Amino acid sequence: MKNIAIFASGEGTNAQNIINYFKSNAAAINVVLVVSNNANAKVLNRAMLLGLRTIIVDREMFYNSNKTIDELKFANIDLIVLAGFLWRIPEHLIDSFPNKIINIHPALLPKFGGKGMYGINVHKAVIEAKEKESGISIHFVNSEYDEGKLISQHKCEISPSDTPEILAQKVHELEIEYFPKAIFNLLIQC
Numbered sequence: 001m002k003n004i005a006i007f008a009s010g011e012g013t014n015a016q017n018i019i020n021y022f023k024s025n026a027a028a029i030n031v032v033l034v035v036s037n038n039a040n041a042k043v044l045n046r047a048m049l050l051g052l053r054t055i056i057v058d059r060e061m062f063y064n065s066n067k068t069i070d071e072l073k074f075a076n077i078d079l080i081v082l083a084g085f086l087w088r089i090p091e092h093l094i095d096s097f098p099n100k101i102i103n104i105h106p107a108l109l110p111k112f113g114g115k116g117m118y119g120i121n122v123h124k125a126v127i128e129a130k131e132k133e134s135g136i137s138i139h140f141v142n143s144e145y146d147e148g149k150l151i152s153q154h155k156c157e158i159s160p161s162d163t164p165e166i167l168a169q170k171v172h173e174l175e176i177e178y179f180p181k182a183i184f185n186l187l188i189q190c
Helices: 014-025 042-049 059-064 065-076 091-096 119-130 164-189
Strands: 002-009 029-037 053-056 079-082 101-105 133-140 150-157
Touching: 002 014, 002 164, 014 029, 014 133, 014 164, 029 042, 029 065, 042 079, 053 119, 059 065, 065 079, 065 091, 079 164, 119 164, 133 164, 150 164
Parallel strands: 002 029, 002 079, 029 053, 079 101
Antiparallel strands: 101 133, 133 150
16 A cells, blocks of 8 residues: 655646546555645545545744654655645655655646746746747756656647636646556656
8 A cells, every 4th residue: 555645835727737647547556645735625624525534734844843744754655746846845854755745747847846836826927938838847856956866757739819717727627637647657667
């Protein structure tokens, strides 16, 4: 049995998609924990409705203690999946789960990554740069925003009439299709 913890800060559509994917497709892989830094995040409601354990972390707990690591180890977590989690992952957490933390970024890294590049900000920057394509980058997490080793990328075309909101929808469709599959492939290899 492989156990996943999902870290998310907002709506939780990617988190719910991942949870549902593994409930339907892989009996030996389960999402068992959802961690959020936002007590009002809708992802917490989604997780609770699906019967999952949730943890809310504050800055002190996350950055200056081992409480988060202890909770993850208690849950026998094999992989941490960032699905819209907006805080940088601290070194002590990365060191405790080497090559076991992954993230999805809504652009083709290394372009349009880094601090502040999340959500609609990314799509606005891509449109303003007049890029012909965008997509998603699934990567391992290291101590720098969006600079970990790439696992996979998936692309979509940008039409001249696309707005940041239209591009966001195209990218979200890629996230829904490919993120759970990348997680599955990683877990069956370990």
